[in-house]
Amino acid sequence: MTGLIVRDLHAWYEKSHVLQGVDVQVQRGQTVAILGRNGAGKTTTLRSIMGLVHAQGTITFDGNPLSELATHEIARRGLALVPENRAVFTTLDVQENLSIAFRKGSPWTPDAAAELFPSLKRRWKSAAGRLSGGEQQMLAIARALMTNPSLLLLDEPTEGLAPVIVDELVQLMLSLKARGLTILLVEQSIQVCRAVADTHAILDEGRVVWTGTTASLSSSGEVLAKHLTLENA
Numbered sequence: 510m511t512g513l514i515v516r517d518l519h520a521w522y523e524k525s526h527v528l529q530g531v532d533v534q535v536q537r538g539q540t541v542a543i544l545g546r547n548g549a550g551k552t553t554t555l556r557s558i559m560g561l562v563h564a565q566g567t568i569t570f571d572g573n574p575l576s577e578l579a580t581h582e583i584a585r586r587g588l589a590l591v592p593e594n595r596a597v598f599t600t601l602d603v604q605e606n607l608s609i610a611f612r613k614g615s616p617w618t619p620d621a622a623a624e625l626f627p628s629l630k631r632r633w634k635s636a637a638g639r640l641s642g643g644e645q646q647m648l649a650i651a652r653a654l655m656t657n658p659s660l661l662l663l664d665e666p667t668e669g670l671a672p673v674i675v676d677e678l679v680q681l682m683l684s685l686k687a688r689g690l691t692i693l694l695v696e697q698s699i700q701v702c703r704a705v706a707d708t709h710a711i712l713d714e715g716r717v718v719w720t721g722t723t724a725s726l727s728s729s730g731e732v733l734a735k736h737l738t739l740e741n742a
């Protein structure tokens with residue numbers, strides 16, 4: 510299979526055993542969502558894949574092992590993480606944020622991003638720190654694209670955003686998918702997962718306790734009630 514395969518992933522913070530054998534796979538061109546309560550280990554899973562957390566287990570991308578590589582080498586193999594805190598340079602404007610991240614040879618230039626993100630184009634010369642939460646999220650995704658990734662790891666992109674912005678992000682994720690990007694999305698909103706992901710994995714206490722298609726997610730009310738917070742189920 511081409512794409513990402515994570516097998517039996519374990520991670521610790523000091524003595525606390527946070528990931529206890531996570532298995533996830535994302536086929537090339539597909540979008541997979543990881544759902545789970547606060548503290549389930551979603552961010553730790555993404556950070557482990559990126560080499561930002563010391564973890565044990567097998568991680569391969571298109572058959573090549575990533576587990577022993579440094580983060581910049583993992584990035585060079587086509588993985589990019591958009592972290593929870595969005596991590597944009599607040600004192601730089603939108604264009605500068607994109608230009609700094611641009612990697613030579615990437616088809617994703619700042620101008621190409623402006624086409625895909627009209628709301629960023631309108632704020633082109635605004636300091637990133639003055640953007641709304643939704644605009645900062647778009648900028649964080651656009652920044653990740655500048656490195657020409659084949660696999661995007663998105664950590665709760667819609668968290669705390671107004672419904673109309675959430676819809677805009679859903680459309681954006683769908684258009685990235687239509688352009689061939691592979692996406693591993695961490696989300697607490699089931700509606701967003703249903704709208705963009707092909708398959709879903711529910712993480713609870715550091716283990717994947719359920720995986721399935723969108724159709725089976727919709728008919729698995731008991732699973733959702735057991736493993737997710739009610740407001741999200």
Ligand SMILES: Nc1ncnc2c1ncn2[C@@H]1O[C@H](COP(=O)(O)OP(=O)(O)OP(=O)(O)O)[C@@H](O)[C@H]1O
Nearest residue numbers: 522523525527545546547548549550551552553554
């Ligand atoms: N730097 C850290 N040091 C110690 N413990 C941590 C650290 N980061 C996370 N943890 C703990 O590890 C567990 C998993 O955290 P993680 O951030 O992966 O969860 P999450 O599913 O992303 O949660 P959220 O939905 O709140 O973002 C939690 O119990 C958390 O308290």
Ligand SMILES: [Mg+2]
Nearest residue numbers: 551552553593
């Ligand atoms: Mg998290």
